[in-house]
Amino acid sequence: MNFELTPEQAQIRAVAREFAEAELGEKIAPYDERHEFPREIVAKLGPLGFMGVLVPPEYGGAGLDYVSYALIVEELNRGDASVGITMWAHNSLCANHIAMFGSKAQKEKYLPRLASGEALGAWGLTEPGSGSDAAAMRTRAVRDEGEWVLNGTKAFITNASVGAIAVVMAITDPPKRQKGISAFILEKGMPGFGVGQRYRKLGLHASDTAELVFDGARAPAANLLGDLNMGFVNTMQVLEGGRIAMAAMAVGIAQAALDQAIKYMKQRTAFGQTLAEFNGLQGMVADLATEIEAARLLTLRAAYLKDAGQPVKHTAAMAKLFASEVAMKAATKAVQIHGGAGYITDFPVERIFRDAKLTEIGEGTSEVQRLVIAREILQLK
Ligand SMILES: Cc1cc2nc3c(=O)[nH]c(=O)nc-3n(C[C@H](O)[C@H](O)[C@H](O)COP(=O)(O)OP(=O)(O)OC[C@H]3O[C@@H](n4cnc5c(N)ncnc54)[C@H](O)[C@@H]3O)c2cc1C
Known part of the structure; x- marks a missing residue:
């Protein structure tokens, strides 16, 4: 057994701690009080490699291991958990879903923008009527002339209103339940895709949590993420x-x-x-x-x-x-x-x-x- 971090992991932790001590903590308190997303502080995470921690270097990421990622997440959350959850949802859920299951074309198109921090990522599974029982979701996606048309609402989504790219799950084969759900990449600006209510929360006031709304939202066929029904x-x-x-x-x-x-x-x-x-x-x-x-x-x-x-x-x-x-x-x-x-x-x-x-x-x-x-x-x- 070896409980020692490698020199690289120790260095990464030191960088994250230094950033958290200089930029988070009491600097975020006013944003928390105003329920305001700290855009200018989150923008500093990209150049440090903290917005593409698990993204392979060929797609602009840092390509680090999970131990390094856990160290970064711990240090940023020690500084401030609103910024912490922002980078967690972006890295762990949105960017990682694309990195793990995206096609080469999808990775080339989306990962560099996410890893640099130019675009913030969201990930939508939860709905107003389904959380722990995620497979009970109601959002539907149907094929229509080379596009996917989505209808439904995702609830409690981190980075929903500040994010530019979202990975969302929708039913594509209703009778199959878990085996009839697929993932899609949506971008802000796609017709019918928007943001619903922004929540006021008990905590994490400086993080963004809102609904994602699909009202006949149209995504290109190429934006199916991973295999059909494997979402x-x-x-x-x-x-x-x-x-x-x-x-x-x-x-x-x-x-x-x-x-x-x-x-x-x-x-x-x-x-x-x-x-x-x-x-x-x-x-x-x-x-x-x-x-x-x-x-x-x-x-x-x-x-x-x-x-x-x-x-x-x-x-x-x-x-x-x-x-x-x-x-x-x-x-x-x-x-x-x-x-x-x-x-x-x-x-x-x-x-x-x-x-x-x-x-x-x-x-x-x-x-x-x-x-x-x-x-x-x-x-x-
Ligand atoms: C600030 C915030 C950010 C979030 N960000 C995201 C995000 O980015 N993307 C996303 O998709 N979701 C997100 N969520 C949603 C979150 O993942 C869900 O709230 C969570 O999974 C619980 O689901 P629920 O709220 O529907 O609770 P429910 O599933 O309704 O649970 C209610 C209660 O019942 C209990 N319960 C449920 N099923 C069982 C069972 N089988 N056995 C025993 N007890 C059970 C639960 O533990 C809980 O105590 C976020 C939530 C919050 C508050």
């Missing part, structure tokens, strides 16, 4: 890698909460001593630091196995489940350590607390992760 099967593979990155997102948020707790414990005094000297609080941060390290190890192990080409379905689910629950716990304890200060918006821990919750919901809820893990352990279909 759902391919989606499960995309989500597997996405879960590792969502676990890394949770580790970053948990670490940010602990960072804030430690900082506050050293500066705040009560009963003539700093909070750092209270045994009860020391126990809290010791537990958190231990659990965050365990979450990080599970996440990096899943990333390592993915890089080694091994099956990671339940390892990724375990990492995502554990890390997201650690993130929520760390955020809750960090607020507690701040006392009343943790409940007001002047302190970053309030934002971290709100942001953390998403990691237990997105990319499959904790209940769904438990289902995936249990089915694997019990060898159920």
